[in-house]
Amino acid sequence: MLLQVESVVKRFGGLIALEHVDLQVEQGEIVGVIGPNGAGKSTLLNVIAGVHKPTSGSVHFAGQLISGLNPDRICQMGIARTFQIPHPFNRMTAFENVLVAATFGSHQHGKTAAARAQEMLDFVAFPVDHQTAAHSLNTAQLRRLDLARALSSQPKLLLLDESAAGLTPNELIELQQLVFKIRDQGTTILIVEHLMRLIMQLCDRIIVLHYGVKIAEGTPAEIVSNENVTQAYLGEKYLL
Numbered sequence: 001m002l003l004q005v006e007s008v009v010k011r012f013g014g015l016i017a018l019e020h021v022d023l024q025v026e027q028g029e030i031v032g033v034i035g036p037n038g039a040g041k042s043t044l045l046n047v048i049a050g051v052h053k054p055t056s057g058s059v060h061f062a063g064q065l066i067s068g069l070n071p072d073r074i075c076q077m078g079i080a081r082t083f084q085i086p087h088p089f090n091r092m093t094a095f096e097n098v099l100v101a102a103t104f105g106s107h108q109h110g111k112t113a114a115a116r117a118q119e120m121l122d123f124v125a126f127p128v129d130h131q132t133a134a135h136s137l138n139t140a141q142l143r144r145l146d147l148a149r150a151l152s153s154q155p156k157l158l159l160l161d162e163s164a165a166g167l168t169p170n171e172l173i174e175l176q177q178l179v180f181k182i183r184d185q186g187t188t189i190l191i192v193e194h195l196m197r198l199i200m201q202l203c204d205r206i207i208v209l210h211y212g213v214k215i216a217e218g219t220p221a222e223i224v225s226n227e228n229v230t231q232a233y234l235g236e237k238y239l240l
Contacts, residue, residue, distance in 0.1 A: 001060075002027045002188050003048070003157055008057035008067075010043055010212075017043040019212045020057070025157070030179065030189045032203035034196070034223075036233050039209040041192040042084060045159045048190070049081050050074040062156065075105055080155035084162045084192075086142040088134035088149075094141075095121065095130040098148045105153025113152075120148040124178060139166040143175070151182065158182060160191040164198050172198060200224070208233065 005023035050071040102113040
């Protein structure tokens with residue numbers, strides 16, 4: 001088991017964002033997390049990545065307890081993430097942004113940080129000159145930069161937080177191909193996404209959160225035919 005989330009509760013004052021959530025991810029899987037706004041999806045990623053400490057429950061990664069560790073330590077252990085809204089170092093170039101992550105991430109393959117940064121920009125097919133300042137990039141370019149940055153830390157598990165937001169239909173096709181390419185290179189993926197057609201095509205399994213509670217888990221076919229999920233989130237158009 002690569003990732004195991006056990007009975008995680010996360011409270012913000014009187015608000016319960018996650019209530020006894022269980023989640024398991026096997027090596028090589030693409031697992032999706034869906035649910036309406038406020039369901040706790042991004043909070044779950046933040047707990048896994050160490051941004052938020054769970055109120056109770058535990059997170060294990062590759063057999064080690066990681067809940068309570070700082071994000072930099074969790075990253076060095078092999079978990080990287082993208083963000084719903086990318087926040088690059090605007091005054092740095094695209095290459096320099098990725099270089100930062102390559103420098104402070106894992107060094108398991110022995111390549112220099114600069115070589116790793118260049119490799120990951122090429123891997124994601126970053127579409128403009130690598131010396132372009134980050135503040136001048138558009139949405140699609142920022143998404144590619146965010147992916148390159150995350151991958152340059154050489155993760156075993158990649159957390160994707162709504163990477164499809166703001167992309168055109170052609171860019172969505174390219175993103176889907178890139179996610180499969182990342183998985184085929186040996187990186188396991190946990191993805192939060194609102195775009196249902198994309199997540200149904202990408203994922204081996206899907207977990208559904210509703211007001212912080214996991215209400216369903218299964219294959220895409222099982223999820224779209226689950227009456228509780230249809231009523232809570234998907235709507236009748238997804239019924240098979």
